[in-house]
Amino acid sequence: MNVRYAALPAVKASVLLMLASTLAAGCSSGEHAVRETPAGPVKSAAAMPDAAKVVANSLPKKIANEPGVRRNVIQTACAAVPGGWGAEGTARNPGEKPVTYKIVVFFTTTKATTLDYAQTLAKVPPGKTVNWSVKKEFKAERKMLCPMPGISVVA
Template sequence: MSPLLSPSSRSSRTSFRALAPAVALVLAPLALTACSGDDEAPAPAGATEPAAAPSSSAPSLPKGVKPAAVPTKVANDVDDRKNVVMSGCKATDGGWGATGTATNPGKEDVTYKVTVFFTTTAATTINSASTEVDVKAGDTVKWDAAKKFTAPDEMLCVLRGVAAD
């Protein structure tokens, strides 16, 4: 051990204790600098920066298709959603539509609000439609939600929300 730091005598211990905070203040920034250094070695003289990797971008909308404003807050109740099934998604006259069934397992009549988002095959939401489905207690009924808009040849339908009124 170094004679300056050795606690072999009372005066050395006092000096060490007095110097300890100062030593800590000097060493702390050095320790932090050592931990936050750049992991890469410096480039040799005359080296060039590597080319940036090409970035990916979202696919553009199909020609003639313009996205509409879609609801950002859609009521969706997990228990109600279990009672509604979307079984169809197809082009309609001048737009797109979804179909399905709604079941009411309860003892009182219920009205479900069903919201469907229409998206491109790349999952870009183009438009939406909502419908209210009245279902008597213990019954199952068919529903459809459609919207007129310019749509590409292929679309997806997303059952975005179901909630009983």
């Protein structure tokens, strides 16, 4: 048996192990870390410029929502207001008794991060439609969305 040829696979394995160790040591979770996900690379918050760091205010833990009454509440606007953001719309009452809707509006970034929220009560007489509006002062982005996660009837 020739010793020179028998040691060759062991040397290759050692070199590959050292190379893999060196490459792994070069990857760190430092300030500019990028993590791969099935959807693509994701930068850590530390790697984003300060302008991209978003600070969200406290949000409610539970939000009443009645899907059956959503058809009666429509949002007609979602726009910047001085010092924050706002939304407005209409609420209708097709019934024969007065109704009060609780409307919760989230103010989110275009990437679906909720920065703040506002809520209002819309009191609607039977057979009528009323306007409703909410606004909130907070550090809004240039473009925001106004989803309504909660529409319910209150007693």
